Structure formats: C-alpha cells, structure tokens
Amino acid sequence: MLMTSFRSLSQALRRRTRRLTGSALASLASLAVAGVAAGGAAAAVAPVNTAAPAITGTATVGSTLTSSTGTWTGDAPIAFTYLWQRCDATPSVCGAITGATAQTYVPVTADVGGRLLVAVTATNATGNVTSFSAATAVIPAPVVPVAPGSAVSPSITGSAVVGSTLTGASGTWTGTAPVTSVQSWQRCDAAGANCAAITGATALTYAPVAGDVGSKLRLSVTSSNAVGSLTVTSAATAAVTAAPVLVPPVVTPPRCGGEHGRSREHGGSSGSASRTACSGHAGRGDDDDDDDDDDDDDDEGSGRSGSVGGLGAPLGSLGSPGSGNAGALNRSANAAIGASGSALGAPAGRPAGSTLSKQQARIVLQRLAWIAQAKAALRAARNGRGARPGARA
Numbered sequence: 108m109l110m111t112s113f114r115s116l117s118q119a120l121r122r123r124t125r126r127l128t129g130s131a132l133a134s135l136a137s138l139a140v141a142g143v144a145a146g147g148a149a150a151a152v153a154p155v156n157t158a159a160p161a162i163t164g165t166a167t168v169g170s171t172l173t174s175s176t177g178t179w180t181g182d183a184p185i186a187f188t189y190l191w192q193r194c195d196a197t198p199s200v201c202g203a204i205t206g207a208t209a210q211t212y213v214p215v216t217a218d219v220g221g222r223l224l225v226a227v228t229a230t231n232a233t234g235n236v237t238s239f240s241a242a243t244a245v246i247p248a249p250v251v252p253v254a255p256g257s258a259v260s261p262s263i264t265g266s267a268v269v270g271s272t273l274t275g276a277s278g279t280w281t282g283t284a285p286v287t288s289v290q291s292w293q294r295c296d297a298a299g300a301n302c303a304a305i306t307g308a309t310a311l312t313y314a315p316v317a318g319d320v321g322s323k324l325r326l327s328v329t330s331s332n333a334v335g336s337l338t339v340t341s342a343a344t345a346a347v348t349a350a351p352v353l354v355p356p357v358v359t360p361p362r363c364g365g366e367h368g369r370s371r372e373h374g375g376s377s378g379s380a381s382r383t384a385c386s387g388h389a390g391r392g393d394d395d396d397d398d399d400d401d402d403d404d405d406d407e408g409s410g411r412s413g414s415v416g417g418l419g420a421p422l423g424s425l426g427s428p429g430s431g432n433a434g435a436l437n438r439s440a441n442a443a444i445g446a447s448g449s450a451l452g453a454p455a456g457r458p459a460g461s462t463l464s465k466q467q468a469r470i471v472l473q474r475l476a477w478i479a480q481a482k483a484a485l486r487a488a489r490n491g492r493g494a495r496p497g498a499r500a
C-alpha cells in the first residue's frame with residue numbers, strides 16, 4: 108500500500124515538471140524575442156556634426172553670402188534648415204533675422220556695423236541637431252558712387268597762328284573710378300562765344316588752319332563714369348592769325364664801273380672778271396660823268412648782301428653811256444633797280460639769304476617781272492635811237 112502511494116506521487120511530480128518546463132521555455136523564448144527587438148532600436152543614430160557650416164562671399168551691403176551645410180554623420184536621410192542671425196561687432200549678442208531662412212543672404216543697411224552668422228539644423232528620423240557657423244567680418248557702410256568732377260580745368264598751350272601746333276591738357280578729374288575722358292577742339296567767334304566743334308579735331312593737339320583766322324579756339328573735355336558725365340572747356344585762345352609773311356632778302360646788283368670798268372681797258376685777270384660780271388658796261392670809260400655818277404650809285408649799293416645777283420648787269424647793257432634819252436633811261440632803270448632791291452630786301456636785323464617760303468618766292472618773281480619790263484623799255488629806247496657813235500667795242 109505504501110509502495111502504491113509512492114508511485115502515484117512520483118508520477119504526479121513528473122507530470123508537473125513537464126508542465127513547468129514548457130512554460131519556462133515559452134518564457135525564455137519571449138524574452139529572447141524582446142531582446143532582439145530591443146537590440147534593433149538601439150542601432151538608430153541621430154545626426155552628429157563633424158565640421159561646422161561656413162559662410163562664403165563678401166560681407167558688404169548688396170553682396171550675396173552663401174552658407175554650407177557643414178559635415179554630418181547619422182542615419183540617413185538627413186535634412187537641413189538655415190537661419191541667419193545678426194550679431195553685434197563682438198559678436199556676443201545675436202538674434203534671428205526674420206525671414207532669412209534660405210541658404211543665401213544679402214546684407215542690408217540694418218546689418219552695417221554688425222556681424223552675421225548662420226545656424227544650420229540637421230534632422231533625421233532619430234532627432235535633430237543645430238550647428239553654428241563662424242561670424243563674418245563687420246559689415247561696412249556702403250560706398251556711394253560719385254559722378255566725375257573737375258579739380259583742374261583743361262588748358263591750351265602754344266601760339267594761335269596758322270601752321271603752329273596747339274597742345275591741350277585734359278585737366279584733373281575726381282569721381283568714382285574708372286573715369287574716362289574724351290576731348291574736342293571748338294572754333295568760336297572773335298569774342299570767344301558761339302563755339303562749335305571742329306570736325307575730326309579730337310586729339311590733344313591741333314594745328315590752326317586758314318579757316319580759323321579771326322576766330323578763337325578752345326578745348327572741350329567730357330569725362331564719364333558709371334554714375335554720370337561732366338563737360339568742361341578751357342579758356343579760349345587769342346584770335347587766330349595768319350602765318351607771318353617773311354620779306355625776301357636784299358637783291359643787290361654786282362659792283363660795276365669805276366675801278367672795274369677801267370681795269371678792263373688795261374687787261375689782266377681783273378678785267379676778265381669784270382667783263383663776266385658786268386658785261387653790260389662794255390665800252391664805258393672814265394670820260395662819262397653821268398655814267399660815273401651811276402657807278403657811284405652802284406658803289407653805294409654794293410655794301411648790301413643779297414641772295415639774287417646779276418640783275419644789274421643786263422640792265423646796264425640796255426643803254427649806252429652818254430647824254431640824251433638813253434642815258435636818262437639808264438639812270439631811271441638804276442633807280443628802279445634800287446627801289447626794287449629795297450622792296451625785296453630783308454627787314455632790319457634779318458640776315459640776308461634766308462630761305463623763302465612759297466609766298467615769298469611769288470613776291471620775288473613778281474618783282475623780277477617788273478625789272479624785266481624795265482629792261483624791255485630800255486631795250487626799246489636803245490633800238491629806237493640806234494647805237495651811239497664812237498662807242499667802244
């Protein structure tokens with residue numbers, strides 16, 4: 108009986124142990140699943156900043172500043188937002204700028220004297236983190252562009268004479284760079300008013316022409332920059348004058364008669380030279396007082412230096428010595444030569460033999476034409492009267 112009871116008790120304990128073991132295993136399995144789930148949630152990582160955002164651009168009013176996101180780690184995806192802040196010059200006190208939530212920002216007048224920074228916030232499924240950039244330099248007051256201004260007016264140097272060269276200076280200018288200048292020469296009336304631009308005269312030099320005679324000239328300079336332009340003119344020159352007419356040098360007949368005429372009668376080299384230079388005086392002797400007087404006139408004029416010689420000799424050959432109309436015409440011709448020589452002569456203090464201009468050459472040719480007419484008249488008088496009897500060969 109006792110044995111039967113023991114067996115019944117043992118069987119009951121075994122049955123109970125089986126039930127407990129199943130429950131424990133179920134509990135352990137539940138704990139294992141919960142542990143796996145708990146391990147997966149711990150692996151999620153929020154954003155972490157490893158390099159702060161940075162601002163690029165020039166910190167001036169009107170310029171554009173741009174913020175980077177910086178460098179971040181954490182579970183993707185990560186989104187970024189921006190908020191610009193205005194700080195004092197320290198910068199120790201900062202405040203958000205209303206509406207400045209883009210990645211870029213343009214400083215305004217209210218930012219002058221302060222600094223700017225940007226706050227970048229990174230967000231993912233786990234959380235969000237904010238990182239701040241370094242502050243910019245102090246925002247300076249904006250530079251206001253200035254239109255050109257004239258510090259020193261344009262000017263002109265040189266003589267206002269046809270053929271001379273006038274040189275202009277554009278003057279000194281102020282204003283925001285770059286400032287560029289262009290110039291134009293103007294022709295004005297004799298009073299320096301009613302000026303008009305001279306076509307094509309846009310260099311800093313100008314040579315007056317015949318059309319400028321009696322007018323005054325001035326230089327107009329216009330300077331420009333991005334803001335505007337300004338035109339300033341120089342003082343007017345004196346009224347333009349024509350180029351001076353240079354008087355030709357003295358025309359002096361060669362010295363004939365007197366010693367030269369007498370030396371021919373005695374032969375020798377001096378006589379040959381006299382015949383070459385004074386062939387028109389052939390046959391003249393010491394016995395003709397009138398001709399001697401003419402020779403004296405020649406002697407008086409021989410001290411003048413001239414660039415055109417030989418004009419007196421042909422005239423001397425047009426008449427023969429002696430009295431009468433031919434001698435009188437001879438003396439008149441000599442006087443005409445003297446007058447022409449004076450008209451052609453250089454002014455006092457001017458060296459003889461100077462180079463002639465075209466206008467001066469025309470004057471000389473005109474005077475020579477007058478002399479040729481006088482020669483023709485003498486020749487006609489001589490031919491009409493006939494050769495003088497007893498004239499020496």
